[in-house]
Amino acid sequence: MACEDQCRQGLKPKYDCLLFDVDDTLYPRSSGLLEEVTENIQEYMVQKLGVEETEASQINGVLYKSYGTSMAGLKAIGYDFDNDDYHRFVHGRLPYERLKPDNVLRSLLLSLPIRKVIFSNADKAHVAKVLSRLGLEDCFDGVICFETLNPCNYEGINSSDENGVRRPSYTSRRQILDIIEHPRQSDSVPVLQETPVVCKPFEDAFEQAFKLANINPRKTVFFDDSVRNIKTGKANGPAHCSGGHSQ
Secondary structure (H helix, E strand, O other): OHHHHHHHOOOOOOOOEEEEOOOOOOOOHHHOHHHHHHHHHHHHHHHOOOOOHHHHHHHHHHHHHHHOOHHHHHHHOOOEOOHHHHHHHHOOOOOHHHOOOOHHHHHHHHHOOOEEEEEOOOOHHHHHHHHHHHOOOOOOOEEEOHHHHOOOOOOOOOOOOOOOOEOOOHHHHHHHHHHHHOHHHHHOOOOOOOOOOOOOOOHHHHHHHHHHOOOOHHHEEEEOOOHHHHHHHHHOOOOEEEOOOOO
Protein backbone atom coordinates (compact mmCIF):
# COMPACT_ATOMS: atom_id res chain seq x y z
CA MET A 1 0.00 0.00 0.00
CA ALA A 2 0.99 3.61 -0.52
CA CYS A 3 1.23 4.36 3.21
CA GLU A 4 3.77 1.56 3.67
CA ASP A 5 5.92 2.92 0.83
CA GLN A 6 5.80 6.40 2.33
CA CYS A 7 6.93 5.11 5.71
CA ARG A 8 9.87 3.31 4.12
CA GLN A 9 10.87 6.56 2.44
CA GLY A 10 10.69 8.49 5.73
CA LEU A 11 7.68 10.52 4.65
CA LYS A 12 4.62 11.30 6.76
CA PRO A 13 1.87 8.80 5.77
CA LYS A 14 -1.17 10.19 3.98
CA TYR A 15 -3.39 7.98 6.16
CA ASP A 16 -3.08 7.21 9.85
CA CYS A 17 -6.01 4.79 10.31
CA LEU A 18 -7.61 1.87 8.48
CA LEU A 19 -11.26 1.34 9.47
CA PHE A 20 -12.72 -2.10 8.73
CA ASP A 21 -16.17 -3.59 8.68
CA VAL A 22 -16.19 -7.31 9.55
CA ASP A 23 -18.88 -9.39 7.84
CA ASP A 24 -18.40 -9.93 4.11
CA THR A 25 -15.41 -7.58 4.30
CA LEU A 26 -12.71 -9.46 6.20
CA TYR A 27 -13.99 -12.73 4.76
CA PRO A 28 -15.72 -13.51 1.45
CA ARG A 29 -19.49 -13.57 1.06
CA SER A 30 -19.15 -17.05 -0.40
CA SER A 31 -18.86 -18.31 3.20
CA GLY A 32 -22.66 -18.20 3.29
CA LEU A 33 -22.80 -16.62 6.76
CA LEU A 34 -25.00 -13.77 5.49
CA GLU A 35 -27.69 -16.21 4.41
CA GLU A 36 -27.47 -17.97 7.78
CA VAL A 37 -27.84 -14.66 9.62
CA THR A 38 -30.89 -13.74 7.54
CA GLU A 39 -32.51 -17.10 8.26
CA ASN A 40 -31.81 -16.77 11.98
CA ILE A 41 -33.28 -13.26 12.10
CA GLN A 42 -36.47 -14.44 10.43
CA GLU A 43 -36.69 -17.41 12.80
CA TYR A 44 -36.30 -15.04 15.74
CA MET A 45 -39.08 -12.84 14.40
CA VAL A 46 -41.40 -15.84 14.12
CA GLN A 47 -40.45 -17.75 17.26
CA LYS A 48 -39.78 -14.89 19.69
CA LEU A 49 -41.76 -11.93 18.35
CA GLY A 50 -44.84 -13.66 16.97
CA VAL A 51 -44.44 -12.42 13.39
CA GLU A 52 -46.35 -14.51 10.87
CA GLU A 53 -44.00 -16.88 9.06
CA THR A 54 -45.44 -15.86 5.69
CA GLU A 55 -44.57 -12.19 6.39
CA ALA A 56 -41.18 -12.54 8.10
CA SER A 57 -39.00 -12.41 4.99
CA GLN A 58 -40.71 -9.33 3.52
CA ILE A 59 -40.82 -7.44 6.81
CA ASN A 60 -37.18 -8.26 7.48
CA GLY A 61 -36.19 -6.98 4.05
CA VAL A 62 -38.07 -3.71 4.52
CA LEU A 63 -36.64 -3.11 8.01
CA TYR A 64 -33.07 -3.84 6.89
CA LYS A 65 -33.40 -1.50 3.91
CA SER A 66 -34.94 1.26 6.02
CA TYR A 67 -32.84 1.06 9.17
CA GLY A 68 -29.49 -0.51 8.30
CA THR A 69 -30.04 -3.54 10.53
CA SER A 70 -33.11 -5.67 11.14
CA MET A 71 -32.69 -5.22 14.89
CA ALA A 72 -32.78 -1.43 14.58
CA GLY A 73 -35.93 -1.70 12.49
CA LEU A 74 -37.69 -4.05 14.90
CA LYS A 75 -36.92 -1.69 17.78
CA ALA A 76 -38.13 1.28 15.75
CA ILE A 77 -41.57 -0.14 15.05
CA GLY A 78 -42.16 -0.99 18.69
CA TYR A 79 -40.73 -4.41 19.53
CA ASP A 80 -38.92 -4.39 22.86
CA PHE A 81 -36.70 -7.42 23.46
CA ASP A 82 -33.43 -8.29 25.13
CA ASN A 83 -30.48 -7.30 22.94
CA ASP A 84 -28.23 -10.10 24.16
CA ASP A 85 -30.93 -12.70 23.59
CA TYR A 86 -31.35 -11.45 20.04
CA HIS A 87 -27.62 -11.57 19.34
CA ARG A 88 -27.26 -15.06 20.83
CA PHE A 89 -30.09 -16.30 18.62
CA VAL A 90 -28.91 -14.59 15.44
CA HIS A 91 -25.12 -14.94 15.75
CA GLY A 92 -24.61 -17.59 18.42
CA ARG A 93 -25.85 -20.39 16.15
CA LEU A 94 -23.74 -19.52 13.10
CA PRO A 95 -21.47 -22.15 11.49
CA TYR A 96 -18.25 -20.27 12.28
CA GLU A 97 -16.26 -23.34 11.25
CA ARG A 98 -16.75 -22.19 7.65
CA LEU A 99 -14.26 -19.40 8.32
CA LYS A 100 -10.62 -20.39 7.98
CA PRO A 101 -7.41 -18.59 9.00
CA ASP A 102 -6.38 -16.00 6.41
CA ASN A 103 -2.60 -15.88 6.69
CA VAL A 104 -2.23 -13.57 3.70
CA LEU A 105 -4.54 -10.94 5.18
CA ARG A 106 -2.93 -11.37 8.58
CA SER A 107 0.55 -10.74 7.19
CA LEU A 108 -0.66 -7.71 5.25
CA LEU A 109 -2.37 -6.15 8.25
CA LEU A 110 0.60 -6.69 10.53
CA SER A 111 2.95 -5.19 7.94
CA LEU A 112 1.10 -1.87 7.84
CA PRO A 113 2.53 0.55 10.46
CA ILE A 114 -0.69 2.50 11.05
CA ARG A 115 -3.72 2.05 13.31
CA LYS A 116 -6.31 -0.51 12.32
CA VAL A 117 -9.79 -0.37 13.87
CA ILE A 118 -12.90 -2.56 13.53
CA PHE A 119 -16.23 -0.78 12.92
CA SER A 120 -19.13 -3.28 12.93
CA ASN A 121 -22.85 -3.22 13.66
CA ALA A 122 -22.52 -6.70 15.16
CA ASP A 123 -22.17 -7.55 18.84
CA LYS A 124 -18.74 -7.98 20.45
CA ALA A 125 -19.06 -11.77 20.84
CA HIS A 126 -19.64 -12.19 17.11
CA VAL A 127 -16.79 -9.87 16.16
CA ALA A 128 -14.42 -11.70 18.50
CA LYS A 129 -15.43 -15.10 17.12
CA VAL A 130 -14.93 -14.03 13.51
CA LEU A 131 -11.53 -12.48 14.18
CA SER A 132 -10.44 -15.60 16.06
CA ARG A 133 -11.52 -17.95 13.28
CA LEU A 134 -9.70 -15.80 10.71
CA GLY A 135 -6.56 -15.64 12.88
CA LEU A 136 -6.79 -11.84 13.04
CA GLU A 137 -7.55 -11.28 16.73
CA ASP A 138 -4.24 -9.46 17.36
CA CYS A 139 -4.22 -7.43 14.16
CA PHE A 140 -6.42 -4.52 15.30
CA ASP A 141 -5.92 -1.69 17.76
CA GLY A 142 -9.56 -1.25 18.68
CA VAL A 143 -13.11 -2.48 18.10
CA ILE A 144 -16.25 -0.39 17.62
CA CYS A 145 -19.30 -2.67 17.76
CA PHE A 146 -22.95 -2.74 18.88
CA GLU A 147 -22.14 -2.45 22.59
CA THR A 148 -19.69 0.38 21.95
CA LEU A 149 -22.25 2.44 20.05
CA ASN A 150 -25.18 1.52 22.30
CA PRO A 151 -23.91 1.51 25.90
CA CYS A 152 -27.23 2.79 27.22
CA ASN A 153 -29.43 0.64 24.99
CA TYR A 154 -30.07 -1.91 27.70
CA GLU A 155 -33.00 -0.39 29.56
CA GLY A 156 -35.34 -2.83 31.22
CA ILE A 157 -37.96 -4.47 29.07
CA ASN A 158 -41.41 -3.02 29.62
CA SER A 159 -43.16 -6.18 28.54
CA SER A 160 -46.84 -6.83 28.14
CA ASP A 161 -46.82 -10.56 27.40
CA GLU A 162 -45.56 -13.77 28.96
CA ASN A 163 -42.44 -13.87 26.77
CA GLY A 164 -41.11 -10.50 27.90
CA VAL A 165 -41.66 -8.89 24.51
CA ARG A 166 -43.51 -5.62 23.94
CA ARG A 167 -45.13 -5.76 20.53
CA PRO A 168 -45.64 -2.82 18.17
CA SER A 169 -48.86 -0.89 18.03
CA TYR A 170 -51.36 -1.61 15.29
CA THR A 171 -50.39 1.66 13.60
CA SER A 172 -46.67 0.80 13.43
CA ARG A 173 -47.36 -2.66 12.07
CA ARG A 174 -49.80 -1.27 9.52
CA GLN A 175 -47.08 1.10 8.28
CA ILE A 176 -44.74 -1.82 7.62
CA LEU A 177 -47.42 -3.82 5.82
CA ASP A 178 -48.32 -0.78 3.71
CA ILE A 179 -44.71 -0.54 2.56
CA ILE A 180 -44.70 -4.23 1.64
CA GLU A 181 -47.92 -3.82 -0.33
CA HIS A 182 -46.67 -0.62 -2.01
CA PRO A 183 -42.91 -1.14 -2.62
CA ARG A 184 -42.41 2.28 -4.22
CA GLN A 185 -42.79 3.88 -0.79
CA SER A 186 -39.89 1.85 0.67
CA ASP A 187 -37.19 4.21 -0.63
CA SER A 188 -38.02 7.09 1.71
CA VAL A 189 -40.29 5.57 4.38
CA PRO A 190 -41.12 8.96 5.94
CA VAL A 191 -43.86 7.48 8.13
CA LEU A 192 -41.61 5.15 10.13
CA GLN A 193 -40.43 5.90 13.65
CA GLU A 194 -36.83 6.65 14.58
CA THR A 195 -34.82 3.75 15.92
CA PRO A 196 -33.17 3.85 19.36
CA VAL A 197 -30.30 1.76 17.96
CA VAL A 198 -27.14 3.53 16.77
CA CYS A 199 -25.76 1.74 13.72
CA LYS A 200 -24.35 2.16 10.24
CA PRO A 201 -25.28 3.54 7.74
CA PHE A 202 -26.45 6.54 9.74
CA GLU A 203 -24.26 9.57 10.39
CA ASP A 204 -24.48 9.44 14.18
CA ALA A 205 -22.84 6.00 14.15
CA PHE A 206 -19.87 7.32 12.18
CA GLU A 207 -19.61 10.40 14.35
CA GLN A 208 -19.58 8.31 17.52
CA ALA A 209 -17.07 5.85 16.09
CA PHE A 210 -14.65 8.63 15.12
CA LYS A 211 -14.95 10.22 18.54
CA LEU A 212 -14.65 7.02 20.58
CA ALA A 213 -11.65 5.74 18.65
CA ASN A 214 -10.04 9.18 18.30
CA ILE A 215 -10.05 8.87 14.52
CA ASN A 216 -9.34 11.68 12.11
CA PRO A 217 -11.76 10.85 9.26
CA ARG A 218 -9.75 12.93 6.81
CA LYS A 219 -6.80 10.59 7.26
CA THR A 220 -8.74 7.33 7.29
CA VAL A 221 -9.38 4.56 4.78
CA PHE A 222 -12.75 2.85 5.29
CA PHE A 223 -13.43 -0.70 4.10
CA ASP A 224 -17.03 -1.99 3.96
CA ASP A 225 -19.12 -4.27 1.74
CA SER A 226 -22.22 -2.05 1.94
CA VAL A 227 -22.69 0.68 -0.66
CA ARG A 228 -24.89 2.61 1.80
CA ASN A 229 -22.22 2.49 4.49
CA ILE A 230 -19.56 3.63 2.05
CA LYS A 231 -21.72 6.56 0.89
CA THR A 232 -22.22 7.73 4.46
CA GLY A 233 -18.55 7.20 5.16
CA LYS A 234 -17.55 9.43 2.26
CA ALA A 235 -20.02 12.09 3.34
CA ASN A 236 -18.56 12.09 6.85
CA GLY A 237 -14.94 12.49 5.96
CA PRO A 238 -12.95 9.27 5.33
CA ALA A 239 -10.34 10.18 2.76
CA HIS A 240 -10.87 6.93 0.93
CA CYS A 241 -13.55 4.21 1.01
CA SER A 242 -13.40 0.76 -0.51
CA GLY A 243 -15.66 -2.25 -0.90
CA GLY A 244 -15.00 -5.56 0.83
CA HIS A 245 -14.72 -9.13 -0.43
CA SER A 246 -16.74 -9.89 -3.53
CA GLN A 247 -16.24 -13.64 -3.76
